[in-house]
Amino acid sequence: MTTTAPVLSVKNLSTSFLVDGEWKSVVRNMSFDVAPGETVAIVGESGSGKSVTSLSLMRLLAPATSRIEGEVMLNGRNLLALPEKEMRAVRGNEVSMIFQEPMTSLNPIFTIGRQISEVLVRHKNMSKAQARAETVRLLEKVRIPNAASRFDEYPHQFSGGMRQRVMIAMALASRPKLLIADEPTTALDVTIQGQILDLIKVLQEEEGMSVLFITHDMGVVAEIADRTIVMFRGDEVETGPTEEIFHRGKHPYTRALLSAVPKLGSMQGHDWPTRFPVLDATTGEPAEPVEVTDTVVLSKRPVLEVKNLVTRFPIRSGLWSRQTGAVHAVENVSFDLFQGETLALVGESGCGKSTTGRSIMRLVEPTAGNVALDGYDVMRLDTIGLRQMRRSVQMIFQDPFSSLNPRMTVGTAICEPFIKHRLGTTKQAKEKTADLLEKVGLSADMARRYPHEFSGGQRQRIAIARALALDPKVIVADESVSALDVSIKAQVCNLLLDLQQSLNLAFLFISHDMAVVERVSHRVAVMYLGEIVEIGPRAAVFDNPQHPYTKKLMSAVPVPDPSRRGIRRAISNDELKSPVRAMGYEPPRREYREVSPGHVVQIG
Known part of the structure; x- marks a missing residue:
């Protein structure tokens, strides 16, 4: 020193x-x-x-x-x-x-x-x-x-x-x-x-x-x-x-x-998602033990079917704004999601995982592919049909500050979808709002406050409460716990697991936090440059990663060990490729091999 x-x-x-x-x-x-x-x-x-x-x-x-x-x-x-x-x-x-x-x-x-x-x-x-x-x-x-x-x-x-x-x-x-x-x-x-x-x-x-x-x-x-x-x-x-x-x-x-820090590898020997230890808000000490979630029954028919999904964004330049290329954000992505299951989409920023979630809900328009959600052909729905469909699926966005109206109290924001969809009276909406605030670790009297009066972690909990207001069957959670501190992250993940058990919810869990993904997922899909390069049961992917990118993601997870302070990863800037492609580009045909039952990896 x-x-x-x-x-x-x-x-x-x-x-x-x-x-x-x-x-x-x-x-x-x-x-x-x-x-x-x-x-x-x-x-x-x-x-x-x-x-x-x-x-x-x-x-x-x-x-x-x-x-x-x-x-x-x-x-x-x-x-x-x-x-x-x-x-x-x-x-x-x-x-x-x-x-x-x-x-x-x-x-x-x-x-x-x-x-x-x-x-x-x-x-x-x-x-x-x-x-x-x-x-x-x-x-x-x-x-x-x-x-x-x-x-x-x-x-x-x-x-x-x-x-x-x-x-x-x-x-x-x-x-x-x-x-x-x-x-x-x-x-x-x-x-x-x-x-x-x-x-x-x-x-x-x-x-x-x-x-x-x-x-x-x-x-x-x-x-x-x-x-x-x-x-x-x-x-x-x-x-x-x-x-x-x-x-x-x-x-x-x-x-x-x-x-309370989730540690990569701590799920070895567990077949099902596992609850986090939670800290007591008053004493700061662990308040409850880890409890294995082992009673969720997965349905045989998927609630969400995605086939060959493609989403590209045009790049325009020049005086006449002619298209000169495209961002290949999502490229030929296919997967099923079952009722009561958590499928995690993992990868770096820009890999296309958030765009995949938004494309499924048609918050951005896909270029090609098929999406079937709870019996709806999502690609053919008109405005009224989309509104009805979104009662079945809700999204928790990455940035809570930009997804909450700064001029609206959080109570109004939470109960607004309940009232818009005419699911009950104003009194019932207020009662549900109070209940949801309590469920996500806030107090009911906070409903009168505005978003700027909350910390970043508290705003994310408000966004989660709002997503739950319509009792959806599927929740697309886009980095929903990435900005939360460890005990609140544990509480929210436990809440999602508890809701999954009690309501048989399906989660598309979009995240870069590999330690959290390992703990909450049934299956994991790894995305790189818009493509799924590896997908399979959580234990298979984490215990036996096959694709070089999957191995890279896992090796980069920070470990709570001060002896690692001298470590330099030395990852070259050249390794981060761009999804931008010239006009007329056709992606190569991909081949996959099955490593073990349900565990598939891209070759080449």
């Missing part, structure tokens, strides 16, 4: 918010240092105060409704005492921040290239040409394919994972002395998460950059942090070297956080 003066020194940091005319304390007496080149992790769950701590350090809270006390020293200057003009020169230059939700941080009316270049022009005095070249290099470094051609694209043209990579490139553009990373890899797939963690490590070595890493993922903490601070309900409950925290953690909450 270096003995030089810390880059950041925080003393007795306390933050309060003005609520109903009274000051409510949310962070109390936080004190810590971050040395040059050091990574300090603040770990805790939604509502623990870790994100408020980071926003307080950067003075990004509304002055009228927040009060920040204490001392935040950055290279000898107290940030809390600086005039706002000087603070603006600090943000994005000496200190950069990566936020949790990229779509709320990127300006939708400017291209991503312009937004990154602006940082370089403003803080590094580069010319526009220099800034463009450096921006393309940064985009390539965070593994965005065709970086030069995507410079002029807008945030909505990127997947959730790719938007987060743009945010990371922007934060690293000015080579800051301190990087505050607030859940920067939460929504990323495991291979990209590994790349980003490696990238941060490399930049630290090159620049001596310090990192304050805020997360709920103990696997990530183990891989990146020199020291760890554990927060629980606004208080710092334990701090120390990461190895000490992991191997000899003293506080019950620290031990509970570690015990």
